[in-house]
Amino acid sequence: MTQDEKIERHTISVLVDNEAGVLARVVGLFSGRGYNIESLTVGEVDQSEHTSRITVVTAGTPMVIEQIKAQLDRLVPVHKVMDLTVEANSVEREMALVKVAGTGERRVEALRLSDAFRARVIDTTHTSFVFEVTGTPSKIDAFIGLMRPLGLVDVSRTGVVAIARGPEAM
Amino acid sequence: MAAQELTGAEIVIKALVDQGVDTIFGYPGGAVLPIYDALFQQNKIRHILVRHEQGAVHAAEGYARSTGKPGVVLVTSGPGATNAVTGLTDALMDSIPIVCLTGQVATHLIGSDAFQEADTVGITRHCTKHNWLVKSAPELARVMHEAFYVATHGRPGPVVIDIPKDVQFQKAEYTVSPHITHRTYRPKVKGDIEKIKEAVDLIANAKKPMFYTGGGVINSGTVASQLLREFVRLTGYPVTSTLMGLGAYPASDKQWLGMLGMHGTYEANNAMHDCDVLINIGARFDDRVTGRLDAFSPGSKKIHVDIDASSINKNVHVDVPIIGDCAHVLEDMLRIWKSKARRPDKAALADWWKQIDLWRERKSLSYKTNDEVIKPQQAIQRLFEMTRGRETYITTEVGQHQMWAAQHFHFDEPNRWMTSGGLGTMGYGMPAAIGAQIAHPDALVVDIAGEASILMNMQELSTAVQFMLPIKIFILNNEYMGMVRQWQQLLHEGRYSHSYSDSLPDFVKLAEAYGATGIRAEKPSELDAALKKMIETPGPVMFDCRVDQLENCYPMIPSGAAHNEMILGDDADGASVSEEGKMLV
Ligand SMILES: Cc1cc2nc3c(=O)[nH]c(=O)nc-3n(C[C@H](O)[C@H](O)[C@H](O)COP(=O)(O)OP(=O)(O)OC[C@H]3O[C@@H](n4cnc5c(N)ncnc54)[C@H](O)[C@@H]3O)c2cc1C
Ligand SMILES: Cc1ncc(C[n+]2csc(CCOP(=O)(O)OP(=O)(O)O)c2C)c(N)n1
Ligand SMILES: [Mg+2]
Numbered sequence: 001m002t003q004d005e006k007i008e009r010h011t012i013s014v015l016v017d018n019e020a021g022v023l024a025r026v027v028g029l030f031s032g033r034g035y036n037i038e039s040l041t042v043g044e045v046d047q048s049e050h051t052s053r054i055t056v057v058t059a060g061t062p063m064v065i066e067q068i069k070a071q072l073d074r075l076v077p078v079h080k081v082m083d084l085t086v087e088a089n090s091v092e093r094e095m096a097l098v099k100v101a102g103t104g105e106r107r108v109e110a111l112r113l114s115d116a117f118r119a120r121v122i123d124t125t126h127t128s129f130v131f132e133v134t135g136t137p138s139k140i141d142a143f144i145g146l147m148r149p150l151g152l153v154d155v156s157r158t159g160v161v162a163i164a165r166g167p168e169a170m
Numbered sequence: 171m172a173a174q175e176l177t178g179a180e181i182v183i184k185a186l187v188d189q190g191v192d193t194i195f196g197y198p199g200g201a202v203l204p205i206y207d208a209l210f211q212q213n214k215i216r217h218i219l220v221r222h223e224q225g226a227v228h229a230a231e232g233y234a235r236s237t238g239k240p241g242v243v244l245v246t247s248g249p250g251a252t253n254a255v256t257g258l259t260d261a262l263m264d265s266i267p268i269v270c271l272t273g274q275v276a277t278h279l280i281g282s283d284a285f286q287e288a289d290t291v292g293i294t295r296h297c298t299k300h301n302w303l304v305k306s307a308p309e310l311a312r313v314m315h316e317a318f319y320v321a322t323h324g325r326p327g328p329v330v331i332d333i334p335k336d337v338q339f340q341k342a343e344y345t346v347s348p349h350i351t352h353r354t355y356r357p358k359v360k361g362d363i364e365k366i367k368e369a370v371d372l373i374a375n376a377k378k379p380m381f382y383t384g385g386g387v388i389n390s391g392t393v394a395s396q397l398l399r400e401f402v403r404l405t406g407y408p409v410t411s412t413l414m415g416l417g418a419y420p421a422s423d424k425q426w427l428g429m430l431g432m433h434g435t436y437e438a439n440n441a442m443h444d445c446d447v448l449i450n451i452g453a454r455f456d457d458r459v460t461g462r463l464d465a466f467s468p469g470s471k472k473i474h475v476d477i478d479a480s481s482i483n484k485n486v487h488v489d490v491p492i493i494g495d496c497a498h499v500l501e502d503m504l505r506i507w508k509s510k511a512r513r514p515d516k517a518a519l520a521d522w523w524k525q526i527d528l529w530r531e532r533k534s535l536s537y538k539t540n541d542e543v544i545k546p547q548q549a550i551q552r553l554f555e556m557t558r559g560r561e562t563y564i565t566t567e568v569g570q571h572q573m574w575a576a577q578h579f580h581f582d583e584p585n586r587w588m589t590s591g592g593l594g595t596m597g598y599g600m601p602a603a604i605g606a607q608i609a610h611p612d613a614l615v616v617d618i619a620g621e622a623s624i625l626m627n628m629q630e631l632s633t634a635v636q637f638m639l640p641i642k643i644f645i646l647n648n649e650y651m652g653m654v655r656q657w658q659q660l661l662h663e664g665r666y667s668h669s670y671s672d673s674l675p676d677f678v679k680l681a682e683a684y685g686a687t688g689i690r691a692e693k694p695s696e697l698d699a700a701l702k703k704m705i706e707t708p709g710p711v712m713f714d715c716r717v718d719q720l721e722n723c724y725p726m727i728p729s730g731a732a733h734n735e736m737i738l739g740d741d742a743d744g745a746s747v748s749e750e751g752k753m754l755v
């Protein structure tokens with residue numbers, strides 16, 4: 001495999017006008033052109049300015065990643081595109097709600113491990129917990145992996161949000 | 171005093187007038203009746219009633235491409251909008267500015283599967299540069315002006331404004347001025363000056379340079395063509411163009427090598443392959459042009475000027491990318507070239523031209539005539555010669571005739587050539603001719619057609635008759651979907667599966683049935699007189715020109731091959747296509 005064909009994972013932030021259909025445009029761009037979406041999150045970030053921020057985690061060759069950014073940038077309602085993987089030192093977080101059902105030893109073990117992951121219990125019954133866990137996607141993968149043999153029944157993940165370190169705005 | 175309130179429909183008309191629109195192409199229906207009513211009560215805008223909404227969009231494309239102004243379309247909801255989809259996709263692929271207004275069911279009915287409801291913004295999201303659903307009349311004027319801005323700025327393209335019927339009735343103030351800047355969309359027109367300097371250095375030091383120009387020069391406007399001419403002549407370098415860029419550089423000039431690509435000339439393609447500096451001005455390294463990517467111009471440093479960053483490094487990696495408008499960048503290039511008193515390497519250039527002249531001697535566009543059948547190339551060459559000195563606009567359908575037109579009709583001016591390049595839409599040519607004729611009422615407008623393609627939008631002949639548009643439809647009738655047949659010959663051992671044009675209408679009688687004039691020629695000896703008659707007959711004419719049925723279009727780079735692996739007409743017999751090549755379109 002040459003350098004040009006190496007698949008890289010990139011986290012891209014897209015600041016958009018919060019108008020109808022904007023998310024469909026972004027998602028449609030990825031599906032229409034055959035790009036990967038590993039994760040996609042969106043939320044309004046400035047109510048008075050009507051702007052939302054979309055965070056996409058994608059994978060592709062360097063040429064494809066360049067294309068993705070250029071394609072995003074030319075969408076009419078897009079203000080700015082930033083590749084957090086190359087343009088900035090950044091932090092990434094994801095949150096998951098993880099439901100684990102069980103009793104006895106397994107229940108105790110689940111609780112003990114959740115503590116090590118700084119997960120919070122946000123719902124409990126005699127036979128189940130719902131944990132809230134925040135961290136990098138790999139930390140969440142690890143937590144879910146550990147819960148699987150302990151009675152994992154349900155997972156809901158937010159997808160990745162990310163931001164550049166330091167004082168500057170996007 | 172408060173501004174007067176207008177209905178949504180009146181706002182639409184006022185915004186069009188304020189944008190300088192004088193002509194729209196459309197077809198009515200329930201969901202646009204209020205706009206048609208407002209049209210009825212004014213006389214600033216002329217409405218051309220087409221016979222199918224696809225025709226409306228292609229007509230608007232012909233209007234736009236021949237004038238440099240945006241084309242405007244008005245259609246109803248549901249089937250009106252879906253019929254427009256092919257035209258919109260065509261305009262998107264070829265970067266043609268179109269503003270398409272679609273009617274929509276009333277806002278409170280959206281989503282209820284109401285009569286003639288279609289999710290127009292959903293359906294057209296992928297075939298427009300941008301689109302809007304306008305949910306209230308107060309937004310309408312702003313969206314209208316924004317739409318014109320988006321369609322015409324940056325890389326041009328089609329936009330759709332979907333207007334529910336209740337919004338057309340609703341009253342609102344008309345307040346916006348037509349000159350807006352967009353909140354988010356502000357394409358860059360000036361190129362990075364450091365990159366331009368780098369490019370000029372490369373260009374000046376080239377030993378085997380080559381200009382590769384494209385539709386972007388046409389999009390950029392006539393000034394860009396002027397600047398291109400000036401720069402190319404100043405350098406003395408050879409120049410070729412894509413199908414979409416024909417006319418930006420005069421074909422009669424000695425530095426012109428003809429079109430490049432799949433059906434380009436031997437000299438243009440070989441020069442592309444062997445050059446050491448490739449100067450791409452407004453072309454997008456399309457697969458019809460590059461051939462096999464890993465063998466594309468392997469030894470050259472590549473400069474690419476394009477207004478759309480996503481065109482750069484999409485298919486071919488370039489060394490000096492310049493994001494900007496062709497005219498602006500060419501102006502800077504010229505200024506820097508002159509201020510630094512740059513001179514090309516005369517000796518190297520002389521050797522390069524010597525090599526190019528050897529390729530030219532191969533005469534790759536030659537063909538043999540006889541007394542029995544009209545050769546399609548001959549028909550076009552005669553058309554070209556007999557229309558010289560006139561203001562002539564050529565449109566085409568899609569197929570062999572289109573390629574022969576590109577090869578044998580020579581353009582010295584931009585905006586005279588309208589063809590469906592990116593999408594390759596059969597049925598484009600006649601409505602596009604209608605649009606061009608509307609814009610240039612006194613010019614000669616000819617649709618060079620194939621007998622299969624012309625049937626795809628034949629109904630538009632009725633439009634031409636109604637509006638007394640003297641378009642000429644010049645059908646090269648080979649009784650085959652010739653381009654398909656040629657590929658079947660090359661790729662599928664001559665099994666001509668469903669590519670014979672059976673049960674053709676009698677085109678002469680058909681023309682007459684529409685109220686147009688029909689002409690036929692079957693022998694070379696009849697050709698000139700028939701062409702003369704076509705050109706001189708007032709009103710629309712359809713000319714059934716019977717040509718050699720089995721002629722193939724050469725030269726040709728078979729799919730999956732490189733620029734220096736062309737099939738030429740005189741040694742085409744043993745030609746074949748690689749297994750990988752067969753997978754390509
Ligand atoms: C049957 C058939 C055969 C064909 N064979 C050939 C062939 O042999 N040779 C050939 O060349 N084509 C051929 N084509 C056409 C081909 O498919 C493409 O449409 C064509 O090559 C693209 O031309 P272009 O590169 O000039 O790009 P266009 O589609 O014209 O795109 C223009 C480019 O310029 C940019 N641009 C737009 N405006 C500006 C501006 N103001 N300033 C700077 N840049 C701008 C755009 O971003 C874009 O990248 C064929 C088509 C058909 C249907
Ligand atoms: C709408 C559409 N359908 C199918 C095709 C595929 N196609 C490309 S060329 C061609 C044949 C065109 O035949 P004709 O108009 O007679 O032109 P010729 O090649 O014979 O000159 C076809 C079917 C197309 N380009 N467009
Ligand atoms: Mg034919």
